[in-house]
Amino acid sequence: MKSLKKITVLLFVAVLLMAAGCAKKDEPEPIVGGWSEVEDGTITEELQQKFDKAIEGLTGVGYVPLELLETQIVAGTNYKFLCDATPVYQDAETKKAIVTIYEDLEGNLSILDIEDVEE
Numbered sequence: 001m002k003s004l005k006k007i008t009v010l011l012f013v014a015v016l017l018m019a020a021g022c023a024k025k026d027e028p029e030p031i032v033g034g035w036s037e038v039e040d041g042t043i044t045e046e047l048q049q050k051f052d053k054a055i056e057g058l059t060g061v062g063y064v065p066l067e068l069l070e071t072q073i074v075a076g077t078n079y080k081f082l083c084d085a086t087p088v089y090q091d092a093e094t095k096k097a098i099v100t101i102y103e104d105l106e107g108n109l110s111i112l113d114i115e116d117v118e119e
Contacts, residue, residue: 033074041067041082051081054101054109062086063099063114076104078112085116095119 043051043065051065065081072078078100085097096117103109 033072035070035072035078035080037070038068041069043068043081047079047081050079050103050109051099051101054103054111055099058111060088062088063097065099069098074102076102078102082117085114 047068048065051063055063062085064084064086066084067082068079069082070080072080079102081099081101083097083099084094086092086094096119098113098115098117099111100113100115101109102112
């Protein structure tokens, strides 16, 4: 019985090692639940539309996305955008902020968090 367990464990380890060897080294695999850095954080038209839809109705501060920093695969997708944040009053100083947006599986978008960035 012990030898059967040893063989099973060895086979399992061998399969894991083979799978690891077959993975593409150039492309990082997304980690479900973990944040993944974005190589090209360019704000595409599609990302701009998602951002605009998520912040629709938000008042007091104007946010302009500059770069997509990270994504996170959950039951949907979370996006972290680096933004210019300008309060809506005369002579307001523009600062940087990270806006985290959630897109559910049906395409609904909402703001999860807005964090000021210390420069």
